[in-house]
Structures are given as C-alpha cells and as structure tokens.
Amino acid sequence: MPTVAMTVNGKAVAGTVEGRTLLVQFLREHLKLTGTHVGCDTSQCGCCTVHLNGTGVKSCTVLALACAGASVVTIEGLADGDTLHPMQEAFREHHGLQCGFCTPGMIMSAVDMVRRKGNDLDAQTIRKQLEGNICRCTGYHNIVLAVQAGAAAMKTAKA
Amino acid sequence: MSQAAQSNRIGQPVRRKEDLRLITGRGNFSDDVNWPHQAYAYFLRSPHAHARIRAIDARAALAIKGVLAVLTGRDLEADGLKPLPHVADSGNPHEPDLVAPPGFKEMIAPHHVLAIDKTRYVGEAVAIVVAETVNLAKDAAEALDVDYEVLPAVTATRAAAQPGAPRLWDSPDSNISIDAEVGDKAATEAAFARAKHVATFETQINRVTGVTMEPRAAVAQYDPATRRYTLHAGSGGAVRLKQDLAKILDVPANDVRVLMDDIGGNFGTRGMIYPEFGAVTWAARRAGRPVKWTCERSEAFLSDYQARDLAVTAELALDAEGNFLAMRGTNLSNVGSHPTNYGPLKKGVEIMTSLYRVPCAHFKARGVVSNTMITRPYRSSGRPEVMYVMERLIDIAARDFGFDRQELRRRNLLKSHELPYTNAFGMVYDSGDYHDAMEKAFTLGDWAGFPARRAEAKARGKLRGIGTANYVDTATGVPRERAEITVHDDGRVDVVIGIVSNGQGHETSFAQLINEWLDVPLEKVRLIVGDTDIVQVGGGTHSGRGLRLGSIVMWNASNKIIGKGKRIAARMMECDPSVVHFAQGRFSAQGTNQSRTLTEVAAAAQHLPDLPEDLRGPLAAFSDETIHIPSFPYGCHVVEVEIDPALGTVEIVKYAAVDDVGRAVNPMIVHGQVHGAIAQGVGQALWENIHYDPASGQLLSGSLMDYAMPRADHFPSFVAEFTEVPCTTHPLGIRPGGEGGTTPALGVMINAVVDALSDFGVKHIEMPATPERIWRAIRGRQ
Structure with missing residues (x-):
C-alpha cells in the first residue's frame, strides 16, 4: 500500500493508505482527528468540511493520496492554542x-x-x-x- | 442574538457548558469510540419488500481471509435471542385506552435483530458479517448467497388495510393490527344530525424520517470472565437501552453495561433500541472480539425508525353561527412491518379537537402493517398530524361556509376561565391563555397588513398567502425518573440522572437549576448520565420529559440535601436545626453571626465522627418519582408565503411563532428548540418524503440526494416569542419546549400555501407541497 505525507494542523504527518482511502478516513482513522465527522455518503451534509491548502473541501470527496504534500486544517487546528477562533x-x-x-x-x-x-x-x-x-x-x-x-x-x- | 445572561440562575440565557468541546472537535460521538482489537460489522439487507428466506449459503463469504463470523436468523434462533421488547402502549392512566372490539385477534409479530424466515421490508437485516475491516465485511456480504422466494408486497397505508392486500403476518385475518374507537359515538351522531354545516377533509399525511446528523454507530464487547456485555451507542437514554438489550440477549440486566457520550440528535428516532445494537453485541460474543458498526446514511434511510404516515378522514360539524358542535373520523396509522408503538396514534387521536371547544367527538384509531420500515414516535409524536387536520378543517369550513378564518378560531378557542378543560376524549388541559398566544401571533405575523402585501405581490405576478394554526401538545413519556445528587467536600456537585442530552443542552440548563437551588457555580456541577453501572434508573429523553420530570427529581433531591445540611450545620454551630436557614450557599444560624458553607457542611458530613447514620457522608440525596400527569404546551403560529406561479416554488416570507413553555429555564435554549422544531415541521410540509414505490416496494428516497432536507436558504429568520403562563400541574410551572415548534408547522404551512392559491380555486395541497404539486394544482391538474 502506498504512503502519503501531508501537513495537518501545522504538523507533518504520514501514513500507509489504500488507494480508495478518503481524506476523512485518513484524518479520523489514521490520525485520530475525530472532530471531522461523516454525516452522509453523497457529499451533501458538509459535516466533513476541512480546509485543503486554504480552501474549504468536503473531505469525504477527496482521496487521501490526492493530498500528498498538501496542507490540511481541521476543526482541531482552528483555535490558536487556548484562544478560540x-x-x-x-x-x-x-x-x-x-x-x-x-x-x-x-x-x-x-x-x-x-x-x-x-x-x-x-x-x-x-x-x-x-x-x-x-x-x-x-x-x-x-x-x-x-x-x-x-x-x-x-x-x-x-x- | 440572545441577551447576555445576568446570572446562572433559572430564566437566564446562559451560554452552554457543552459547547467548548463541540466547537473544538473534542466531542465524543459514537463513531469516535474505538476499542482495542476491534473487528467491524456489516449488515446484509433484504433487497425485497417481502420474501421468504429459503436458505443462506455463507461458505464463500467465510472462505475470505479476514472474515471472522457470519450470523443469520438461524443462528439467532439457535442462540436463543429474544425479540426486541417493544412496548406498544404506554398505559398512562390519564389517556384513553385504545380498546379493540370483542373478538379482535392480537397480531403476533416478533421483531428480531435479524429476519428469520421472512423479510418484510426493503432493508431488513438478514445477516451480520464480522471481519477485520469494514471493506472486508462488505466483500463477504456480497459473497453471501441468499435464496429468496419473492412474495407480493404492499406499502401504501390505505392499500395495506384492504381485505385483499398481501398479508404480512398470519394472524389476525388482515393487516389491521389495532382497531379502536375513542369518544362518544351516539352524542357525536346526534350533533352531526343537527349541524348546519359539515366540513370534510381526507388526507394522507406523508411519511418522514428523523435524519439525525450523526448516523447511528455502536461498538460492543463481551468479557467471558465476568460474562458481561458492554455496548457504547447513542440513544435517548442509557438505562432503557441496557434493559432492552438484556432482554434481547436473555441475560440479567446487570450483565449488560451501556455507555454513551455525545449524541448527534434524536427527535424520537433514537427512542428505542435498534436490531443492529442487539446484533452487534451478540456478534461480539460470537466473534470473541469487540465489534464496531457504523451506519451509512443510505443505510439509515432504510433502517432508521420512520414516522408519521397517517391516513385521515375527518369531519367537523358547525352550527349556523360557526360554533363547533362535534368532530368525527378515522385515523389509520401505517406502523410499518411490525406493530411496535401506538404512541403516535393515541397521542394524536386523544387531542383531535385541539384547543377548541368541541362538546363531543368520535374517532376510529386503527393501525395497519405494511412492507415498510417500522414507524415510531418522532418529534411531537402524533400531534402535528392531528393539528394539521383540525386547522385544515377550520380553514375549509371558513372557505366553504363563508366564515372569517380568524373569527372562527376566536369563537371556538377555549378561554382561560374554561380551564381546566376536559376535552371530548377525556384529556384535561390544565392551564394557559390560548387567546393571548393567538392574538400575539396575529400581531407578530402582521395579519392586519396582509391584504396590502398580497396586492403588492400580485402586481409583481406573485401569489401571497397567509395561514395560522393553534396547537396543543400532550407530553407524557416514561413516567419514572430518578436523580441522585452528591455534594463533594471540594464543592463539586455530581448529578446522576437517567436523562441523556441529544443536543438539548442539559449540562447547562440542569446546572442552572442546581445553581438556583444550591448556589453551586455552574462549572462545579457535573451530570452523569451515560454509564449504566452508575445510572440505575431513568426513562431517557423523549415526549418533553427531560426538563419536565428531571427538574422535579433534582428539586426534591436538592431540598433533601438542604434538609440534611441544616442538621449537620446545626451540629457544627451547636444550635437547633430549626433555626438554621440556607441561602446564598450558606447555612446560617438565626440570631447569630455563625454560618457554614455548603462545601464546609459536605466536608463535615465526611469527617464528623458522631453523625447519625442518615447524615453520614458523603452529603447526598436522591429522589425517585413516577409522574403520569401529562403536560400541555400550546401556542399559535402564523406564516406568510409567496409562490411563484410559473415555477410552483414557495418562499417563506415570514414565520411568526408564539409558544407557551410555562417557566423557561434557559430562554436561549428554548428559542433554539423552537427554531429547530419549526424547521422540522416545515420540512415535512414542503419537502421531506419517504417514498416507497408501490409497485416494487423499493425505497426511492434513500439518500440525501433523494430525500429533501431543510437547508439554510429555505428559511427566513424566525420571529419567535413565548408566553410564560406557569403550568399548574408542575411544581415549578415548567412546560416542555422541544416539540411545540413542530406541532403546528404542518397545518400552518399548508393553510398558507392553499390561501396563496385561492384565486385558482385550489382547495387543498397534499404534503409535501412540492413545486410540482403546486404547479399542477395551479394548472388544474391535481
């Protein structure tokens, strides 16, 4: 299985994923960043929205491998330490x-x-x-x- | 926005304690929970609406590497699993009984966690597959060979009730599962005989589903050493889930532990245990591993409990002046594949007459099974349907017999001096000012200024309509609740209670109560609700019972704490307990400058050596109450719509709501409940629809691409106010506030839409009032 490396919430991360692994699965299951949620299977609900290279995307509709080298921000990375966004x-x-x-x-x-x-x-x-x-x-x-x-x-x- | 809170006491819009973890991604929802060494489950579901299962061949599936178990209905029988312990009738003594006629045979329809010999709806689980990964489990499910004998099916409500309809169960002799009558038939017939006018209405109220944004998920394990099962899954209440799970597994209740943390919505949809929860827990024992299952959204459309789906024929009798004389009709509830809960049928029919003065009434209340998913209570169970029927009847009567819609309501709406009022079905409305709520809603909705707005819209080629609906709710639910309050020696207070928040903000509103009564800071109050090894009793969150019953047991327990505290403080201050008073968190001895804080007293309870047995620490008290008396929130909504006749689209121009919740503990939260409830009701009226194809029995609204959910751009900002007439049957004056928004929303929306179409002679639009239906109605092709 291929390895993918990216930056998530300012930290360099890498993992071995299947070709079909979605970004949201990589975030939730590999990185244990469970703040990003899965509410549907048709890209309708928006519960899985994250920022990919500064742009809002539904992470259920992006393959993890397609995010190689990208910068991802999730809800866990939005606050500045203890100061809320x-x-x-x-x-x-x-x-x-x-x-x-x-x-x-x-x-x-x-x-x-x-x-x-x-x-x-x-x-x-x-x-x-x-x-x-x-x-x-x-x-x-x-x-x-x-x-x-x-x-x-x-x-x-x-x- | 809400005003800033002036304190953390009752009546203040206190910002929510639970929000910090939820806005930072640190909530703990069911799918966020993972246990070491867990395997994954996937359910194979029936593709047929009705079929006999001749055989299931699992050999190819079990041969796949990484597949741990395949369990079917035959395994379930062999292991002695019991059906889901549904309770069809609550048996509340304040509600009429739905009594079947003599000789009516009860339907025997056990609801097992997997189908055994037959499947009765598309999506019924026929096997559970456990594997090392979800994808492997899916692959194995595809490799299962199920030999089905496809049978004729029926999904539509009235069709299912026909004598010749395909039969789901062997007994009784039709699909009718309950056939009852309520009210006074003879008096009603007599009143209709002397009526000047009779308004009639026939409708099929659409079926909807809850769509909690968090899909269901469960992880379970079995410990052979202690022979205990543990399940983590979201529900309306932990204790009931534990008891029900134990009954399915056929083990003592204490051999089961249920855990839950954050729960992403309920609305009744999570009100009863699901087959999958039983199957996953059983599979964990069979596989010898923790097993996790996460429901996908498309699967949720098939397998979440659904709701409404009521066929109604109703008539309203009036005299020449417009006084209501009587009401009669038939409500036929499509209960789905198994009759599991007659709550919606009963809670609707018992208030068919709403808040109006209707001297007599008679209704048939019938239930019918069909080849569809089971229906159960959903936000304001049963009431939105009947309020819609009554409010449509009033508008129909006004139109057909030349009455003014507002005046007809003013004439017949009960006045405060008539309360308490026993309605024609025996329900006793305790208190309220219904006219005040209605007139306020008329003002908020600017009914008086409507003709000018209609003319202005007409000049632009648009159709404006205005509608109103009064409503009453019947809040009942599981009657028993218990709270256990412990004051620790460091000032923290633990509240153990059997009521779980599904988004209602109990961590804040319950803590406000404790702050009011014990003067404990909000942040020191901890609710313990989601672990049945700690929480032993409690009915959960449904039917407006959370704050309504929770406040009573917390209040009782708080008073006991103060009572014990006074006696301990008296010993500390060497005075008589009768001179000790509790105020602002301190026990003070009258006539002295001596006082002790609650924390000091709690510490003393732990260390004073000579306390009598009932005062020995920790400083704790409980209250366990069984409260059957229903509560009746009420109110009135006014909505204005604008329809584009070229497209049939409905724009909600203004939505004005007046709801009476008695005393509001946290008005910010109550307003939020009203807003969300309105959107859910409007969703059913205009867009949402669970649609089974009548020919094939297939679910055609099986994803968020097909099932139209309310979205932000469907609504204006709501104009919502509440009146606070204290409820006379609640010691703190509280009425529930979570369902009122939904209750009138169906009727008010359709009344407004039909009003907008009045120039075209349109007399009614069935729900959901989609652009297609409206477009056709405008063109005379209903």
Whole structure:
C-alpha cells in the first residue's frame, strides 16, 4: 500500500493508505482527528468540511493520496492554542449549535465563506453559502447569526 | 442574538457548558469510540419488500481471509435471542385506552435483530458479517448467497388495510393490527344530525424520517470472565437501552453495561433500541472480539425508525353561527412491518379537537402493517398530524361556509376561565391563555397588513398567502425518573440522572437549576448520565420529559440535601436545626453571626465522627418519582408565503411563532428548540418524503440526494416569542419546549400555501407541497 505525507494542523504527518482511502478516513482513522465527522455518503451534509491548502473541501470527496504534500486544517487546528477562533467563539455566543455533530463542518465552511465573500455578510448571502451544510437541530436561525458575527469578529481580529 | 445572561440562575440565557468541546472537535460521538482489537460489522439487507428466506449459503463469504463470523436468523434462533421488547402502549392512566372490539385477534409479530424466515421490508437485516475491516465485511456480504422466494408486497397505508392486500403476518385475518374507537359515538351522531354545516377533509399525511446528523454507530464487547456485555451507542437514554438489550440477549440486566457520550440528535428516532445494537453485541460474543458498526446514511434511510404516515378522514360539524358542535373520523396509522408503538396514534387521536371547544367527538384509531420500515414516535409524536387536520378543517369550513378564518378560531378557542378543560376524549388541559398566544401571533405575523402585501405581490405576478394554526401538545413519556445528587467536600456537585442530552443542552440548563437551588457555580456541577453501572434508573429523553420530570427529581433531591445540611450545620454551630436557614450557599444560624458553607457542611458530613447514620457522608440525596400527569404546551403560529406561479416554488416570507413553555429555564435554549422544531415541521410540509414505490416496494428516497432536507436558504429568520403562563400541574410551572415548534408547522404551512392559491380555486395541497404539486394544482391538474 502506498504512503502519503501531508501537513495537518501545522504538523507533518504520514501514513500507509489504500488507494480508495478518503481524506476523512485518513484524518479520523489514521490520525485520530475525530472532530471531522461523516454525516452522509453523497457529499451533501458538509459535516466533513476541512480546509485543503486554504480552501474549504468536503473531505469525504477527496482521496487521501490526492493530498500528498498538501496542507490540511481541521476543526482541531482552528483555535490558536487556548484562544478560540472568532468563528468558534461566535457559534458558542449565538447558540449556533445543539447536538454539535454538524458544527465542525459548519465552522470550517463559515471560515471559508469569509475567505470567499468577505467579512460583511448579509443573512441572505450566508444562507445561500451554507447550502452545502445540513443541520437538523437549529433551523439555521442562530447559525446565520453566528456566522455573521464570526465574520465581523474575524475582521477585528485581523486588524 | 440572545441577551447576555445576568446570572446562572433559572430564566437566564446562559451560554452552554457543552459547547467548548463541540466547537473544538473534542466531542465524543459514537463513531469516535474505538476499542482495542476491534473487528467491524456489516449488515446484509433484504433487497425485497417481502420474501421468504429459503436458505443462506455463507461458505464463500467465510472462505475470505479476514472474515471472522457470519450470523443469520438461524443462528439467532439457535442462540436463543429474544425479540426486541417493544412496548406498544404506554398505559398512562390519564389517556384513553385504545380498546379493540370483542373478538379482535392480537397480531403476533416478533421483531428480531435479524429476519428469520421472512423479510418484510426493503432493508431488513438478514445477516451480520464480522471481519477485520469494514471493506472486508462488505466483500463477504456480497459473497453471501441468499435464496429468496419473492412474495407480493404492499406499502401504501390505505392499500395495506384492504381485505385483499398481501398479508404480512398470519394472524389476525388482515393487516389491521389495532382497531379502536375513542369518544362518544351516539352524542357525536346526534350533533352531526343537527349541524348546519359539515366540513370534510381526507388526507394522507406523508411519511418522514428523523435524519439525525450523526448516523447511528455502536461498538460492543463481551468479557467471558465476568460474562458481561458492554455496548457504547447513542440513544435517548442509557438505562432503557441496557434493559432492552438484556432482554434481547436473555441475560440479567446487570450483565449488560451501556455507555454513551455525545449524541448527534434524536427527535424520537433514537427512542428505542435498534436490531443492529442487539446484533452487534451478540456478534461480539460470537466473534470473541469487540465489534464496531457504523451506519451509512443510505443505510439509515432504510433502517432508521420512520414516522408519521397517517391516513385521515375527518369531519367537523358547525352550527349556523360557526360554533363547533362535534368532530368525527378515522385515523389509520401505517406502523410499518411490525406493530411496535401506538404512541403516535393515541397521542394524536386523544387531542383531535385541539384547543377548541368541541362538546363531543368520535374517532376510529386503527393501525395497519405494511412492507415498510417500522414507524415510531418522532418529534411531537402524533400531534402535528392531528393539528394539521383540525386547522385544515377550520380553514375549509371558513372557505366553504363563508366564515372569517380568524373569527372562527376566536369563537371556538377555549378561554382561560374554561380551564381546566376536559376535552371530548377525556384529556384535561390544565392551564394557559390560548387567546393571548393567538392574538400575539396575529400581531407578530402582521395579519392586519396582509391584504396590502398580497396586492403588492400580485402586481409583481406573485401569489401571497397567509395561514395560522393553534396547537396543543400532550407530553407524557416514561413516567419514572430518578436523580441522585452528591455534594463533594471540594464543592463539586455530581448529578446522576437517567436523562441523556441529544443536543438539548442539559449540562447547562440542569446546572442552572442546581445553581438556583444550591448556589453551586455552574462549572462545579457535573451530570452523569451515560454509564449504566452508575445510572440505575431513568426513562431517557423523549415526549418533553427531560426538563419536565428531571427538574422535579433534582428539586426534591436538592431540598433533601438542604434538609440534611441544616442538621449537620446545626451540629457544627451547636444550635437547633430549626433555626438554621440556607441561602446564598450558606447555612446560617438565626440570631447569630455563625454560618457554614455548603462545601464546609459536605466536608463535615465526611469527617464528623458522631453523625447519625442518615447524615453520614458523603452529603447526598436522591429522589425517585413516577409522574403520569401529562403536560400541555400550546401556542399559535402564523406564516406568510409567496409562490411563484410559473415555477410552483414557495418562499417563506415570514414565520411568526408564539409558544407557551410555562417557566423557561434557559430562554436561549428554548428559542433554539423552537427554531429547530419549526424547521422540522416545515420540512415535512414542503419537502421531506419517504417514498416507497408501490409497485416494487423499493425505497426511492434513500439518500440525501433523494430525500429533501431543510437547508439554510429555505428559511427566513424566525420571529419567535413565548408566553410564560406557569403550568399548574408542575411544581415549578415548567412546560416542555422541544416539540411545540413542530406541532403546528404542518397545518400552518399548508393553510398558507392553499390561501396563496385561492384565486385558482385550489382547495387543498397534499404534503409535501412540492413545486410540482403546486404547479399542477395551479394548472388544474391535481
């Protein structure tokens, strides 16, 4: 079986995988980074969203071998030590989660949304951009508020 | 956003304790759990809706290197496994009995963890394969040779009830599994005979499924030395899962330990043990290894318990002024392949008349088996269906007989002075101000300003509609709950309770209660819920019972702690216990400047040498209560929609909700519950549908590509408020808040959609009101 090496959350990692091993399986099963979740088998739910070379991707739809040499950030790598990322903080402050299963994917997706759409996000933009992330608990109401506040806070944090 | 919390007490929007681990990826969901040396399971499932299993040849599968075991229904019989211990009827004394007519033969339909001689729905597990990896187990499952004799099948509700329908079980003489009547038939007939108007409605309420975002997963092991089984799997409650698993394995309950940590949603879907949990645990013993199984989403669509699916025929009788006189009809519940739970049927039919003054009513409550997955309670079990029927009937009556929709509701909605009110089925609504909630919802939804908005939309070529629905819930559930509270000598407080959070935030709201009563900081309160070696009693999370019953036993136990603490403090301060008062975390002796903190008293309980036996440490107390009395949350929703007649698409312009939860412990959490519950109800009304092909019995909505889930861009922000009329049957005034959002959502959505289409003479749209259905209705081809 081939070996694959990449950087995950700033650390160099390597592992022996099957050709069919998905990035999410590599993260969860090889690296024990179980914060990235699997909620479906059709790339619909977005629970497995991570950042691959700075871009949000569904890690159930990427082969681990295709990530050779890449830089991957998962939910475990988002905070700066004990300091939460502003988007994480916003989800807590605005009650943007209930069971928490979709939450890592939601947060990773939201951070990617800010990269693509900027820090001043209106509710309609956020709702459209969250089309690829499903939540069953919140009715999205508080997720939208959280993303809006998190995006704004990221601007302040950068400044 | 919610306001900042002013304290950590009852009524404050305290931010959740559980969030930190969940937002940093440190939660511990079932699939995150791995045990050393574990093997992996995969289930081979029936491709046929109905088939006899003639034989299963496992030789080729077992020959694959790395395959450890293949177990079938025959092995299950040989090992003496018992069926799932479903409890079809709760037997709550406050609810009407669903009594079968004399001579009705009970259906004998055991639900085993694997099919034995027949499969009765597509997706029923016929074998479990255990191998070194999941992929190997899948390969081996493919190598299993099952000889099926395909039988005729029936999936649709009314079709399954026909006398000539293909039969699933040998007894009774049809697929009807329960055939009961509730209410007063003679009085109802008499009222209909003198009615000026009769509104009629016939509908097939669609079948849906829970789609918890966390698919089910389980890992189990067997220890031959202690002869104990351990299962880690998410559920609504650990204790029931343990008891049910022990019954399936036919071992004493204490030979089973169940563990669970974070659980990714429930909504009733995790309310009962699943066949796979029993099979995995059994397989762990047979394979001599821990065995893990993770459900895939497509598999979940086949094998998660499903819900709703009710065929209703209903009539409402009115006098000339619009006063409701009586109601009658038939509810036919499609229970799936095995009759396992009549909760949805009963909890619906007993409140058919909703919050309205309906002097008499009579309904048939029937259940029918079919070649589909089992249906069971799902968020607001049984009530959204009947509220939808009642609210549709009112709108139909208004339209057909020339009444105003609002006025008809105002005329018939029960007034506060009429409470407590016994409805036509014997259910007693305790308290509330229904008119206040309804008028507030009308205001929030700006009903008065609607004509102008409709005209404005019309000018743009769009169709606006507005709808409303009142609702009442019946919250009952497993009546017994127990809490055990221990105050440690370092100030920490442990609460052992049989109620597991599936996302409701108990670690926060339960800790707020303890903070209120014992003045213990939130971070010092620890809930222990997910280990049955510690938690011995408890009914789990369902039917709005978590906070409702949990608060009572925690309150009782807290009061006992204070009572014991006073006696210990009295010894410490050398005074009489009658002069000791507890406030702000301190026991104070009246008339002195002496006081002791709760922590000091807890420490004294541990080390004072001469305490009477009942006060010896640790400082702990328990409360174990059995509470049958139902609770009745209520409210009113108003929704405004805009339909594009060219496409049939529905935009929800505004959703206004007023819900009464009695006293709200954490309003931020309650609002979150309402939002999510609304989305689940709207999902059923507009998009979600479990669809079995009637010809083949195949599930055609078997993935997230085919089953339409509510997404963020389907909704506006909700306008949600609650009223807080204290519940008179709860010592703390609490009503449940988790299901109310869903309960009126079906009726309010369809009422608004039909209103938008009124210019086209459209009288009704069945759920889900998809763009196709609306487009066809506009063009006169329903």
